[in-house]
Amino acid sequence: MDKSIKVVKSAQPVVRVKLTLAYDGSGFHGWQLQPDAPTVQGCIEKALERICSRPVRIHGSGRTDAGVHALGQVAHFDQPENKASVPWQKALNAILPDSIRVTRSLILGPDFHARFSAVSKTYCYNLWLEPDYVFPQRRNFVWKTGPLDLESMKKGSDLLVGKHDFRAFMNSGTEVRSTQRKVTGISFIQGLYPQELAVRITADGFLKQMARNIIGALVSVGRQKNHWTKLSRFLSDKTRPLTPATAPARGLCLEKVEYPEKYRAH
Amino acid sequence: MDKSIKVVKSAQPVVRVKLTLAYDGSGFHGWQLQPDAPTVQGCIEKALERICSRPVRIHGSGRTDAGVHALGQVAHFDQPENKASVPWQKALNAILPDSIRVTRSLILGPDFHARFSAVSKTYCYNLWLEPDYVFPQRRNFVWKTGPLDLESMKKGSDLLVGKHDFRAFMNSGTEVRSTQRKVTGISFIQGLYPQELAVRITADGFLKQMARNIIGALVSVGRQKNHWTKLSRFLSDKTRPLTPATAPARGLCLEKVEYPEKYRAH
Numbered sequence: 318m319d320k321s322i323k324v325v326k327s328a329q330p331v332v333r334v335k336l337t338l339a340y341d342g343s344g345f346h347g348w349q350l351q352p353d354a355p356t357v358q359g360c361i362e363k364a365l366e367r368i369c370s371r372p373v374r375i376h377g378s379g380r381t382d383a384g385v386h387a388l389g390q391v392a393h394f395d396q397p398e399n400k401a402s403v404p405w406q407k408a409l410n411a412i413l414p415d416s417i418r419v420t421r422s423l424i425l426g427p428d429f430h431a432r433f434s435a436v437s438k439t440y441c442y443n444l445w446l447e448p449d450y451v452f453p454q455r456r457n458f459v460w461k462t463g464p465l466d467l468e469s470m471k472k473g474s475d476l477l478v479g480k481h482d483f484r485a486f487m488n489s490g491t492e493v494r495s496t497q498r499k500v501t502g503i504s505f506i507q508g509l510y511p512q513e514l515a516v517r518i519t520a521d522g523f524l525k526q527m528a529r530n531i532i533g534a535l536v537s538v539g540r541q542k543n544h545w546t547k548l549s550r551f552l553s554d555k556t557r558p559l560t561p562a563t564a565p566a567r568g569l570c571l572e573k574v575e576y577p578e579k580y581r582a583h
Numbered sequence: 584m585d586k587s588i589k590v591v592k593s594a595q596p597v598v599r600v601k602l603t604l605a606y607d608g609s610g611f612h613g614w615q616l617q618p619d620a621p622t623v624q625g626c627i628e629k630a631l632e633r634i635c636s637r638p639v640r641i642h643g644s645g646r647t648d649a650g651v652h653a654l655g656q657v658a659h660f661d662q663p664e665n666k667a668s669v670p671w672q673k674a675l676n677a678i679l680p681d682s683i684r685v686t687r688s689l690i691l692g693p694d695f696h697a698r699f700s701a702v703s704k705t706y707c708y709n710l711w712l713e714p715d716y717v718f719p720q721r722r723n724f725v726w727k728t729g730p731l732d733l734e735s736m737k738k739g740s741d742l743l744v745g746k747h748d749f750r751a752f753m754n755s756g757t758e759v760r761s762t763q764r765k766v767t768g769i770s771f772i773q774g775l776y777p778q779e780l781a782v783r784i785t786a787d788g789f790l791k792q793m794a795r796n797i798i799g800a801l802v803s804v805g806r807q808k809n810h811w812t813k814l815s816r817f818l819s820d821k822t823r824p825l826t827p828a829t830a831p832a833r834g835l836c837l838e839k840v841e842y843p844e845k846y847r848a849h
Contacts (some may be wrong), residue, residue, distance in 0.1 A: 341719035388718060410716060418716040450676060450684040452654060453607035458720060509775045 331427035332396040334405055335580065336361075336375075339388045340417045343457040343567070347383040348390070357381070357417060361392065364412040369397050378431045378438065378574040382526065384566030386458065389420075389439075389573040393431040396424075423582050434580055437501065439519045439573040440528040442564065444536065447512040459513060460532075460568035465539030467505060467514070473538040473545035474503040474516075477531060477552070484555040486531055487524035488563065498522050503531075517572070529564045530557075537561035597693035598662040600671055601846065602627075602641075605654045606683045609723040609833070613649040614656070623647070623683060627658065630678040635663050644697045644704070644840040648792065650832030652724065655686075655705075655839040659697040662690075689848050700846055703767065705785045705839040706794040708830065710802065713778040725779060726798075726834035731805030733771060733780070739804040739811035740769040740782075743797060743818070750821040752797055753790035754829065764788050769797075783838070795830045796823075803827035 338357070346354035350362065358375060365373040377392045396403075405422035413419070428434075445451050448463035477500055484496040500520045508515040516535065518528055534551060537543045543561065551560045604623070612620035616628065624641060631639040641660045647653060662669075671688035679685070694700075711717050714729035743766055750762040766786040774781040782801065784794055800817060803809045809827065817826045 339716070339718050339720070341722075386720060388720075406715060415717070415722050416719045418719055420716050420718075449672060450605070450686050451681070452605050452686075453682045453684055454605070454652060454654075454724065456607075456681050 329398055332401070333393050333425045333427050333429050334396050335423040335425050335429060335431065336392050336394075336405065336409070336419050337421040337423075338390040338392060338417065339420050340386060340390065341457070342381060342384050342386040344416055345383065347385070348377055348380045357387075357390075358392075360413060360417055361409070364409050365394060367412055368403060368408055369400055371397070373397070376431050378435050379523070379571075381571055382529075382566045382569075384457075385569045385571065386567075387571040390571050391431045391435070391574040391576075393425070393429060395427075421582060423580075425580060429576075429580050431574075434576050435522075435574050436577060437519055437521050437575040438523060438571065439517060439575075440523070441570045441572045442516045442518070442528065442532045443508050443568045443570070444514045444516065444532075445512055446514055452510060452512070455510065455513070457567050458570070459508075460536075460565050462536050462539065465514065465536065466541055467539065469541070469545045470535050470539045471505060473535055473548040474505075476545070476548045478503055481552050482555060483524055483527055483552070485551045485557055485560045486527045486534070487557065488526040488530065489557070491525045493524060496524060498524060498527070500531075503535075526563055529566065529569055530560060532564035532568070533561045536564060595664055598667065599659050599691045599693055599695050600662050601689040601691050601695060601697065602658045602660075602671065602675070602685050603687040603689075604656040604658060604683065605686050606652060606656065607723070608647060608650050608652040610682055611649065613651070614643055614646045623653075623656075624658075626679060626683055627675070630675050631660060633678055634669060634674055635666055637663070639663070642697050644701050645789070645837075647837055648795075648832045648835075650723075651835045651837065652833075653837040656837050657697045657701070657840040657842075659691075659695060661693075687848060689846075691846060695842075695846050697840075700842050701788075701840050702843060703785055703787050703841040704789060704837065705783060705841075706789070707836045707838045708782045708784070708794065708798045709774050709834045709836070710780045710782065710798075711778055712780055718776060718778070721776065721779070723833050724836070725774075726802075726831050728802050728805065731780065731802065732807055733805065735807070735811040736801045736805045737771060739801055739814040740771075742811070742814045744769055747818050748821060749790055749793055749818070751817045751823055751826045752793045752800070753823065754792040754796065755823070757791045759790060762790060764790060764793070766797075769801075792829055795832065795835055796826060798830035798834070799827045802830060 348357045350358045375392045375394045406419045409419045443459040445459040445461040480499040502519045616624045641658045643658045672685045675685045709725040711725040711727040746765040768785045770783045
């Protein structure tokens with residue numbers, strides 16, 4: 318399926334380690350490696366280098382922006398031949414800062430790729446509905462919007478579910494072959510505290526900042542700045558400047574990346 | 584009821600402001616004012632001094648230890664006569680660091696006292712049952728105990744409910760008239776995440792570190808280091824050194840302080 322992976326010439330078959338990761342994104346400049354700023358990828362590669370005594374590249378299911386959190390990000394790396402006995406979850410958690418945790422590790426073959434094997438992703442966005450304060454315990458994990466018209470948001474979200482060109486919900490900066498994505502579900506659920514509303518979005522893939530742009534648009538509906546029928550208009554207009562502003566990073570969390578059955582733990 | 588409050592000689596009756604407070608205790612050296620360390624009381628008094636242009640003393644319902652959190656701590660202060668029009672919640676939240684929030688302010692008379700008028704307090708303690716990791720989002724708010732025998736903990740907790748001498752559950756350092764307290768309820772509920780178990784304890788008052796010592800003892804039962812019937816023994820022995828170690832501060836949160844009807848908002 319994925320032709321871009323280099324075939325490693327080796328006496329032994331490549332062993333690929335799938336890591337499931339949770340992180341508090343508050344202190345990181347996002348997932349992707351940067352030379353002079355702490356990033357999640359950078360921290361994990363540093364920990365792997367300590368264990369393996371040589372650089373090890375990891376591949377995430379996708380980048381998360383600065384300030385975005387994860388409960389179920391997935392990444393993979395190829396296990397060095399002389400490190401077959403390392404208990405990866407335990408070994409990495411012993412070295413990583415406690416703002417990043419490996420919640421599971423799984424040994425797979427070279428056909429698995431954290432990004433290209435993924436079939437769907439689920440993001441959860443936390444909105445704080447109480448206008449006068451945010452619990453300090455939640456200040457890095459919610460967007461304080463104040464009260465929202467939930468019924469209109471639900472009606473609007475129904476217009477986004479399905480296969481659409483989400484160009485109007487994509488921020489520029491990354492080249493993509495297609496801006497078509499299939500959103501399989503948007504659900505509104507009680508958040509961790511009664512003052513919270515969580516919005517869960519599942520899609521076969523997300524364009525750059527698409528989750529935060531969908532939330533920004535839904536909140537504009539919830540605040541009655543846009544009628545819910547306007548969401549169809551945003552989709553068909555296909556131009557970002559007409560769509561409401563991107564929601565703040567801190568409310569977003571990558572909850573889950575789904576893979577075909579054969580790449581899951583049993 | 585409270586004879587210790589000084590009668591303030593003034594042309595106008597004393598106006599006492601009741602504040603309900605939430606804080607993330609991670610960055611504070613506890614509630615109580617200290618000369619050279621950031622404390623919750625210190626932060627609030629500094630904010631009040633900025634608003635009132637003179638020192639204002641606040642009185643909490645009780646001290647919380649370094650690292651302990653609150654969702655419903657209560658404190659009061661006497662409103663300076665020339666500050667009758669200040670919207671306290673808004674004014675304080677504009678100045679306070681976002682690790683402390685005023686969730687409510689209420690104007691009362693001089694008979695109210697945050698500490699002496701309180702009739703009960705509820706603490707919540709968060710236990711993390713998954714042995715291999717803690718979600719980074721929860722690292723400052725839970726104690727990772729691993730799996731626990733919940734049934735034994737429930738049986739043990741029943742022995743602590745009621746009016747008892749809790750001397751064995753009190754750390755030294757504060758003089759008290761009586762070490763008798765009435766625990767009106769201990770309940771075990773699902774925590775914020777499925778990996779969490781929350782223990783909620785309500786009592787007419789708590790001795791120094793009593794909540795954390797009760798949790799320490801209950802966890803020793805949950806880990807099968809002590810049989811649940813041992814909790815009666817700890818109570819009757821009345822000596823701290825025989826009781827299991829104090830649970831870490833970070834798992835504890837002061838959820839609610841209850842007052843008679845006349846001191847509540849309507």
